[in-house]
Amino acid sequence: MARRLARGKGSFFKGCGCARPTRCPHPYTIRFRNGLGKQREEGGFGTQDDAIERLTQIYAEKKRTAPSVAEARREQWQKTVAEYAKQWQPGSAG
Template identity: 80%
Template structure:
């Protein structure tokens, strides 16, 4: 299940089937579009806050 980030920023999710994904040890993955419009994924984030892009 993906959770939406700020409009146009992408979404983050866990690729696991744990009963409680917010408390499981699996890392979060973020899916977004880069400046060229290509879909990208980055994984290895421990928390939702780490997966959320910080405003610049």
């Protein structure tokens, strides 16, 4: 029996159109939100348990990240290339 995934950890599915998706040989795909809040997908999981294991691993990594680090990463990805260059190369002209 497949394990259930807690709400908010992401989802897993098969993208095929088979009549019995749980019995077909196609791989599972997972969908989740990364640390920046963007939706991502990873594929190629042979079983539901493999997909759930990866989702659990991603969720645990997000929980281990300190809130200040997560906020700094979000801010970093919101900057333009010019802002980023000014931050790390103060002598350069923008």
